Amino acid sequence: MTIRAADLLVECLIAHHVKRVYCVPGESYLSVLDSLHDQSAVEVVTCRHEGGAGFMALGHARLTGTPGVLMVSRGPGCMNAAIAIHSAQQDACPLVVLVGQAERENLQREAFQHIHYERMFSDMAKWVVEVEHAEQLADTLCTAFYLAQSGTPGPVIISLPEDMLEDHCPHTGVFPRHSQPSTLGALDSDAIVQAISQAERPLIIAGGLLKSDAGKQALLSFAERFSLPVATSVRHADLIPNDHPLFAGHLVYGLPAALKESVTRSDLILAIGTRLGDVTSQSFHFPAAPKAAQTLIHIWPDSTVVSRYRQTDIAVAADPVASLHTLNQATAPAVSATRQDWIASLHRTTVELRDWTPVADQADGVVFGNIMAHADALLPDDAIICLDAGNFGGWVQRQLRFSPTRQLIGPSSGAMGYGVPSAVACSLAQPTRPVVCFVGDGGFMMTGTELATAAQYGATPIVIISDNACYGTIRMHQEKHFPHRPSATALHNPNFAQLAAACGAQTFTVQHSDEFAPALHAALQSKQLCVIVVRTSLNYISPNATIAALQQSGIPA
Structure with missing residues (x-):
């Protein structure tokens, strides 16, 4: 008996207990999408950007302990996903990337959107392999899932030539690898x-x-x-x-x-x-x-x-x-x-x-420490906290009390844009638990459109945006080294509440500290996709410093 390679690939996903894959669709792997149409074991989550899809796969992997699976098209699609591949390496997080490739006969002819993936990702991924023959596909996928989880976990990349996916090969079975954990003697x-x-x-x-x-x-x-x-x-x-x-x-x-x-x-x-x-x-x-x-x-x-x-x-x-x-x-x-x-x-x-004494609201916004004191008191013990990269995260990590049940999901890579997509994935994986994302205005603008993905698939995270109209971490370092000389860090932001509402979220705007607790309580009670926009003080740039103090103590330019 023979089987189409694309159908065999989906069988491999099912054999590895993959419940959900994240993708931006592409013509280079149409056959796989066609095969996924005929089954219900694997949910396909269509995202708005490959970077967002990759971060969803990483959030899923970090929460569940199983490899995240990302599908992207060749060339630009894979390059958009590079940030997630890098984060998987930095975070030792298992990630299997299925990427489309040009037809085999055109691989040496500078084909449309062709990339030599092994050259591109060899320093970043644990294994990069191109499947030239359909007979190799099942064994390659089993090896990829094993390598993604063994030793130092990390990303593996499988290049799938478009025409190979339509080839038929003998159906000899799928044999996942299982390793016995080694222990100390x-x-x-x-x-x-x-x-x-x-x-x-x-x-x-x-x-x-x-x-x-x-x-x-x-x-x-x-x-x-x-x-x-x-x-x-x-x-x-x-x-x-x-x-x-x-x-x-x-x-x-x-x-x-x-x-x-x-x-x-x-x-x-x-x-x-x-x-x-x-x-x-x-x-x-x-x-x-x-x-x-x-x-x-x-x-x-x-x-x-x-x-x-x-x-x-x-x-x-x-x-x-x-x-x-x-x-x-x-x-x-x-x-x-x-x-x-x-x-x-x-x-x-x-x-x-962790002890916090409330600070009066400032002329330029709310001190985020006040927000975190309310959040720590209100968030339930089984909340999943997804954290983007940025200075606002210092307040989250300083004041929130975490535990094995009040989980923290965030990138050690410092990759901005992780927060919203990972929160969507965590909400899909654990729909009965509250999922709360803390994200800065810079990070939100990178992947915040995945709110539309959340609305499409019924995910219900609460996204809390710290809006200080600035790339805050970089501004802090500027004031340390070049005081009074900010450059390229100011942001002109859209109306985040309107943007979130357009994506299908219930929205709240916090201009004063005492408005946050009622907003978070309402969001938790709603069990809907919600966005809380907090106008945050830029001067109170981190738990450890203010811009005013940095300007006084910084090294003169």
Whole structure:
């Protein structure tokens, strides 16, 4: 029996339990779209821009723990999606990209919209492959899904020549790959327990590979069993309840000085499920590269990552969740009074940083800290918080209390435009849970048209726009280095409420702090697609600084 390649591709998606794919349709993969028409197992979400479709796939992957699937057309379509491919690499997030390609006979003739994808994405993707023969398709797709999830998760790209998709091949079956998670051995386990017993000020730095329910539970059990404070890597503050006495902070961009001073006093670091990248490690200063000031234990499922940039005392190339399960079988050493004081000190610092005294509304708008105080009080414990990139995010990460159920979904890549699409995808994946997106005016204008996608497919996120008419992060850095000389950062914004209403959203406009709580309450009660536009103070540019203060202390131009 033979089968059309496009039909075989869809069978492969179903065999890998893919429930939803995100796309902008293109003529280079019409056969796949035709095959998807005849089945109901895979929902096709048609987006308004390939970047938005890619961010939806990433949001879906981060929330569900399964690979996101993105379909785009050749050339311009794939290049529009490059931002999501880059974010998948930066975030270690599994992403399978199916991209159309020119007909095989024209690949060496500078065909219309042809790109050599392997040359283009070889430094960014884990694997880039072009399927030349239909007989190779099923095996290629199975390999792609395996690679996207194994070792360091990330993006894989499969190029699909248009004419190949219409070829027929023998139907020999689809055979998904399944790997057994590796764990640490007895010697490593004993060495780690010994290091913990000798440390006075140990600290776990927990990362995104613990994002699953099993990972969060294993982390909490390990931290409690061994009395270990937990700091989380950037964008993963939800790995442990932020009210828990062992929570030691969120290692974000521009770490507050008080928290930085506290965590750097540690004498043992257990980095589990994090690559210890640039942001989490504060530009490779904590733990320092190439040699940390602390004893360093690093658990990550890829031997090319552990010890790559730092000398590591115990380097374990193994699955972090499985490793924690092994460690949780060990006998915990006694806890000293010094350790108890250390734990209390770290948590006290995080609590003090979260404390907020309301600031009067300013002439240029609402101080976003006031908004976040209301949001933290009103958002339910099972809310999914999707966060775009920008300075407004500092308020969100400082004041919102996250937990394994009040989840945080955001890009460590710093990619603007992630927020709205990821919120749409999360709402589609978990339709009974409230999904709230925090986004700046700059990020909203990049992918905010995906509100129309939300309306089309019945997604109901609440989108909160911080509108200060500026690319705020860049303006902040300008005032630090070139005070009083802003350039290219001012924005002339549309009426966001009218724009959102045109896309089918219920809208609210907040001009004063006391207007926000009623707006958010109404949005939560409505269970509809909603947009809340907050006129935000530009002067209060971040939780740590005002523009006025930066201008006074900045380096003269």
